[in-house]
Amino acid sequence: MILQLTKLYVQYIVKNKKFVYNGNILPLLFHSYNNFGLTERSIEIPIIKYFLGLYKHENVLEIGNVSNHYYDEFKDMFVHKDTVDKYESGYDVINQDIADYKSDKKYDFIYSISTFEHMDSDGGRNDDYVRLKKKQKPFSSIAFSNIQYCLDNLLGEGGRMVITFPLGYLTDEVGGSLVNAEERFFSAEYIDINYIAWKMKMIVVMVMGK
Numbered sequence: 427m428i429l430q431l432t433k434l435y436v437q438y439i440v441k442n443k444k445f446v447y448n449g450n451i452l453p454l455l456f457h458s459y460n461n462f463g464l465t466e467r468s469i470e471i472p473i474i475k476y477f478l479g480l481y482k483h484e485n486v487l488e489i490g491n492v493s494n495h496y497y498d499e500f501k502d503m504f505v506h507k508d509t510v511d512k513y514e515s516g517y518d519v520i521n522q523d524i525a526d527y528k529s530d531k532k533y534d535f536i537y538s539i540s541t542f543e544h545m546d547s548d549g550g551r552n553d554d555y556v557r558l559k560k561k562q563k564p565f566s567s568i569a570f571s572n573i574q575y576c577l578d579n580l581l582g583e584g585g586r587m588v589i590t591f592p593l594g595y596l597t598d599e600v601g602g603s604l605v606n607a608e609e610r611f612f613s614a615e616y617i618d619i620n621y622i623a624w625k626m627k628m629i630v631v632m633v634m635g636k
Contacts, residue, residue, distance in 0.1 A: 443456070445469055447472075447476065450476065466540060469629060470539045471499055473631055474588060474590065475500070483535035484506060484534060485535075486505075486536070487508050488508070489510055489536065489589075490510075491516050492540065492541065511541075525575055532580065532581065539591075543569070546567050547599060555568070566606060569599065570603040573632075577612060577613050581634075587614075592627045
């Protein structure tokens with residue numbers, strides 16, 4: 427009986443283009459920009475939208491210019507949002523390394539979609555990697571060092587920070603930090619890490635709070 431109910435449940439999820447996250451049934455994203463239902467955006471964006479709806483927010487920071495490409499998914503969700511991206515130009519995008527970004531206000535919600543896996547060597551494409559690597563202790567990845575910077579300098583009291591990224595990307599230094607459980611060094615009062623299998627990838631969802 428249990429096996430039959432489980433089978434029906436899975437069939438319902440697949441047929442209705444949905445997936446389960448933390449016991450919640452969320453719709454899979456199908457979009458014409460870098461997606462078509464094939465990339466990890468299919469689950470990352472619905473998860474970020476889930477948390478935006480879960481936590482009250484007025485000042486939001488996005489690290490990496492991703493959700494601007496999915497305006498129809500995020501319209502009317504923000505009171506005020508800043509976007510910081512080191513390389514990608516765009517309307518209202520601040521071109522700066524997040525490790526150097528300073529703000530005169532604290533954010534009550536910070537999020538990032540498939541960006542932190544690019545912050546280390548990035549498969550040899552990051553010319554600043556050797557220079558940046560010197561200041562990342564006690565973390566073995568620049569990505570984790572940057573998370574700590576955000577917690578210390580950008581996230582306000584009672585705020586939430588949600589980061590999603592795929593494991594196994596190129597040299598995957600951020601994956602090494604997870605293997606070493608370096609999140610134990612974060613100055614967060616709340617840390618939750620989930621792993622979601624998506625096609626041939628494993629997607630990490632990190633939720634932190636102060």
